[in-house]
Amino acid sequence: MTQPVTIIMIEDDEGHARLIERNIRRSGVNNEIVSFANGTDAMQHLFGADGSGLVQKGNALLILLDLNLPDMTGIDILRQIKENKYLKASPVVVLTTTDDSQEIKRCYELGCNVYITKPVNYENFANAIRQLGLFFSVIQVPPAAP
Amino acid sequence: MTAEALRRRAFWQILLIAAGLLVLTVISAGSVYLVNKAREDSKWVLHTIEAESQINALLLEIRRAESSARGFLLTQGPDFQSEHEKAVAAIIPALDKLTRQIGDNPAQRDSIEKLSAAIETRLDQFSREMSFVKQGQFDRAIELVREAARGNTTTTITNQANAMIREEERLFRLRTANSDHSQTLAASMTGIGSGLVVLLAMISTWLVRRSARARDEAEARLRDANINLESVVDERTADLREANDEIQRFAYIVSHDLRSPLVNIMGFTSELEELGGDIFRRIGGLAHVSADGAPLAPAGPGEIALEGPDKQLQEDFSEALGFIKTSIAKMDRLISAILNLTREGRREFQPAKIDTTELIEAVVSTLAHQAAEAQAEIHLEPLPNVVSDRLALEQIFSNLIDNAIKYLKHGVPGEIRIRGRTKLGYAIFEISDNGRGIDPKDHQRIFDLFRRAGTQDKPGQGIGLAHVRALVRRLGGTMSVSSELNAGSTFTITLPIAWNVSNRNRDR
Numbered sequence: 001m002t003q004p005v006t007i008i009m010i011e012d013d014e015g016h017a018r019l020i021e022r023n024i025r026r027s028g029v030n031n032e033i034v035s036f037a038n039g040t041d042a043m044q045h046l047f048g049a050d051g052s053g054l055v056q057k058g059n060a061l062l063i064l065l066d067l068n069l070p071d072m073t074g075i076d077i078l079r080q081i082k083e084n085k086y087l088k089a090s091p092v093v094v095l096t097t098t099d100d101s102q103e104i105k106r107c108y109e110l111g112c113n114v115y116i117t118k119p120v121n122y123e124n125f126a127n128a129i130r131q132l133g134l135f136f137s138v139i140q141v142p143p144a145a146p
Numbered sequence: 147m148t149a150e151a152l153r154r155r156a157f158w159q160i161l162l163i164a165a166g167l168l169v170l171t172v173i174s175a176g177s178v179y180l181v182n183k184a185r186e187d188s189k190w191v192l193h194t195i196e197a198e199s200q201i202n203a204l205l206l207e208i209r210r211a212e213s214s215a216r217g218f219l220l221t222q223g224p225d226f227q228s229e230h231e232k233a234v235a236a237i238i239p240a241l242d243k244l245t246r247q248i249g250d251n252p253a254q255r256d257s258i259e260k261l262s263a264a265i266e267t268r269l270d271q272f273s274r275e276m277s278f279v280k281q282g283q284f285d286r287a288i289e290l291v292r293e294a295a296r297g298n299t300t301t302t303i304t305n306q307a308n309a310m311i312r313e314e315e316r317l318f319r320l321r322t323a324n325s326d327h328s329q330t331l332a333a334s335m336t337g338i339g340s341g342l343v344v345l346l347a348m349i350s351t352w353l354v355r356r357s358a359r360a361r362d363e364a365e366a367r368l369r370d371a372n373i374n375l376e377s378v379v380d381e382r383t384a385d386l387r388e389a390n391d392e393i394q395r396f397a398y399i400v401s402h403d404l405r406s407p408l409v410n411i412m413g414f415t416s417e418l419e420e421l422g423g424d425i426f427r428r429i430g431g432l433a434h435v436s437a438d439g440a441p442l443a444p445a446g447p448g449e450i451a452l453e454g455p456d457k458q459l460q461e462d463f464s465e466a467l468g469f470i471k472t473s474i475a476k477m478d479r480l481i482s483a484i485l486n487l488t489r490e491g492r493r494e495f496q497p498a499k500i501d502t503t504e505l506i507e508a509v510v511s512t513l514a515h516q517a518a519e520a521q522a523e524i525h526l527e528p529l530p531n532v533v534s535d536r537l538a539l540e541q542i543f544s545n546l547i548d549n550a551i552k553y554l555k556h557g558v559p560g561e562i563r564i565r566g567r568t569k570l571g572y573a574i575f576e577i578s579d580n581g582r583g584i585d586p587k588d589h590q591r592i593f594d595l596f597r598r599a600g601t602q603d604k605p606g607q608g609i610g611l612a613h614v615r616a617l618v619r620r621l622g623g624t625m626s627v628s629s630e631l632n633a634g635s636t637f638t639i640t641l642p643i644a645w646n647v648s649n650r651n652r653d654r
Contacts, residue, residue, distance in 0.1 A: 015410030
């Protein structure tokens with residue numbers, strides 16, 4: 001059974017969210033994008049009311065995660081996703097304005113798959129997102145656990 | 147303890163010593179004087195006794211002469227005659243001696259004159275008596291004895307002698323009393339003086355002990371103050387460190403959060419640019435239709451040339467967007483610079499033994515291209531080695547040498563010199579050039595972030611020197627500049643020779 005990948009975007013800045021979405025669409029990716037402007041709502045959606053993550057069992061997800069959220073840090077969300085048995089197989093793309101090497105290292109240690117800094121140079125940004133689109137088209141979402 | 151109290155104490159000490167010396171001098175002088183006086187008195191007492199005994203001796207000789215004369219008269223024995231002659235011979239010297247001895251006393255002199263006269267008379271009687279006896283005229287001799295007895299010559303002599311003895315006894319009593327008095331005075335003087343000296347010594351001891359106690363107390367207070375000072379310094383240092391950390395965090399968060407809206411501004415400006423392109427293409431298409439009357443599908447983007455006011459509109463639109471994009475780019479560079487600076491501030495320094503000459507040679511070789519372009523020569527003099535952070539030193543020297551190359555005078559071959567020396571545990575490096583120099587009023591300003599000085603004909607953000615100074619400070623050093631406009635510049639960096647990580651790094 002092939003299941004379309006749903007893109008979960010956790011990004012508090014509406015502008016950034018819009019720009020990311022546009023560039024994803026421009027690169028020809030038409031998957032469903034679910035946006036969240038804060039960490040709490042996103043966590044609710046990902047882990048369900050009981051916080052077990054069972055609601056997402058079998059769903060193919062790709063998570064775009066901003067590290068600076070108003071109510072929690074993206075690092076926490078990343079850690080919980082990677083510790084959850086239903087979610088840990090979903091690829092996580094970290095998007096942030098920081099190009100701090102310490103932070104990048106930490107994200108990779110926690111299991112993030114791609115780390116993209118949002119450069120002010122729009123061309124670079126658009127390119128990065130479009131490459132991400134290519135990445136979406138080639139990734140194999142692992143088969144959902146039976 | 148105040149200085150005033152100290153001065154007063156010293157004054158009292160000196161006063162005490164002076165008083166002690168004075169007392170000792172007075173006692174000594176007084177004792178010498180009184181002892182002399184006592185000796186004098188004793189001499190006079192002795193003199194009196196001698197005079198008295200001399201009087202008695204004189205009387206004895208007279209009696210001897212008298213009794214021997216009588217004996218001779220009775221027996222005509224030659225023994226008595228020689229006895230008498232010896233006694234008479236002794237009388238005159240004894241009288242002379244007595245006269246000399248009591249010559250000082252006018253009252254006695256008077257008495258002795260009378261005594262002398264009486265003795266003369268008596269001696270005369272003796273000699274006549276003796277000659278009568280020798281001639282055998284015993285009656286006349288006896289008559290003479292009777293006459294002598296009647297004339298009371300003997301009694302006069304005795305009385306005068308007794309009076310003199312009494313006078314001498316009176317003198318003896320008086321002089322003994324005097325002598326006693328002098329001796330008592332001397333004794334009491336010595337006693338009182340010694341007592342005073344002992345008292346002064348006691349006061350002095352007390353003062354010394356009090357001053358020692360005061361010194362101990364002051365020492366204790368000083369120790370307390372030192373301990374207190376240390377804790378105050380620690381407290382302040384902790385406060386400063388906290389403030390510094392706060393500033394670092396603030397700078398980091400601000401620069402980070404400022405970037406986020408900038409991403410949007412830039413992103414949507416680019417979107418607008420694209421939209422603008424679309425809009426003007428459509429306007430161009432419409433203009434074409436109205437001019438030719440036949441709708442033509444646009445052949446491709448950018449192929450339609452706008453004319454007149456439309457063209458003007460498009461140019462204005464592009465110009466506005468251009469300014470916005472340049473400004474955003476500049477703002478992004480500034481924010482990046484702040485971010486980099488705060489990141490530098492957070493970086494852990496690793497002290498290592500550094501061959502400074504080798505390090506600067508490496509820096510110079512990376513700048514060789516720029517130096518050749520600017521026709522600049524870089525001279526390296528022997529440099530002291532230090533223990534410091536390698537990366538920080540590289541950044542410091544690379545910035546300073548880069549600046550020296552960048553701001554040379556046009557048309558003048560550059561000469562850049564790097565010198566080093568050591569002083570009191572610090573290594574001092576000087577980077578001097580013959581470039582355009584810096585106006586003294588800008589010497590402070592060039593170290594401020596985003597501030598530059600002089601002709602702005604070179605690219606730059608005004609970050610280099612601020613960064614260098616921050617690094618030097620973190621390495622426990624200082625830096626300064628000396629320069630005149632058009633007379634070159636010398637940047638001086640003072641770094642500890644053996645920088646210790648515990649100085650500052652561990653505090654972060």
